[in-house]
Each structure stands twice: as structure tokens, then as C-alpha cells.
Amino acid sequence: MSEGTVKRGKLVVYSGSSGVGKGTIMEHLLKEFPELKFSVSATTRAPRPGEVHGVHYFFVSHEEFDRMIEEDGFLENETFCGNKYGTPKKAVEDMLSQGTNVILEIEVKGGTNVIRKFPECVSIFILPPSIEELERRLRKRGTEDEETILKRVAEAREEIKSAPLYKYNVINGELEAAINEVISILKKEFSE
């Protein structure tokens, strides 16, 4: 098949507040849809234990990040709780033009920017059953200090206001049910 006839891949924008369980749901999605590729973002945040450069993120310095902005290397980029995060443009464009479906796990400001740029994208927002439950989950995860937890909870209150801009809202109350809901959304969207 020549390149001109390849069906463009679908772009999935996947957002949800910190601690809502979107990473866990994502792991299941990548197993369920082996042809769906996770876009690895660049970030200035320090790696958490177990995070691998080039797999979870490209961990870069502020200088490297700013150079990527200057070189127009990002599809979108945002600052979140004091750290910078960005979606590498070329990698995503290449995958889409080769017919590969790509999922961006990004926060809401970046997510809504991408939705504006690519209105045909599949956008999914994962919601917690409540803010109190979100705070409880963040504490249980134990990967952030108290100040960061409070920052992330405050951020979540703001982020949730943008949920209606996403095509699909999924509440992660019971994990299995949320996973199944997202899987059926993607099955439907990928088959169109």
C-alpha cells in the first residue's frame, strides 16, 4: 500500500486528575489494544521510583525542555504543579500518518488545546467519584509529599470543570467497571 492510501491513525486524548487511577486504566488499555501506542512525553519532573527514561517519560532538564519549545518540537506543552510537560510533535505525527492509533495521557489544559486543534480526536476524561476520594487515593499512593498532594487536589478541583469539553466522561468508582467502559469506548471508536 502506498503512503497516500494509509488510513490515518486515531488520536486519543486521555485526561484525568492526578491520583484518579488513569495510569492503572492505561496499563489495561495498552494490553487490550496492542496496536495503540502511548505517546511518551518530555518532562522536567524528577523520575518516581520505577519510572524509566524513554518509557514513561523523557526526563529532561529545564534547558533541554526550553530548547524543544524553541525548535517547535511540541504538539502542546504546559506547566503543571511547577513542572513542565510536553507532547513531542514529530513522534505523534509520524505514528498517525503511518496509520497507528496514538494515546496522549495529558493534563487538562494541554488536553483541551489538542481537542481544539484536532476536533476529530477521541477525548476521554476520567473522573473520581468525589474530591475526598481522590485525596484519599493520592495519600494511599504515597508518591508525593503533603504539599504536593494538596496542590494536586486543588488542581483537580479546577481540572474537573473542563470535563464537559471531552467527548467521554468516565467515573472511576469501581476500577474494573471503569476499565471496561473505556475499552468499549475505544473499541467503538477504532472500528469507525
Ligand code: 5GP
Ligand atoms: P505526573 O507528574 O503525575 O506524571 O503527571 C502530572 C500531569 O501531567 C498528569 O495529569 C499527566 O497526565 C500530565 N502530563 C503528562 N505528560 C503530559 C504532556 O505531555 N502534556 C501535558 N499537557 N500534560 C502531561
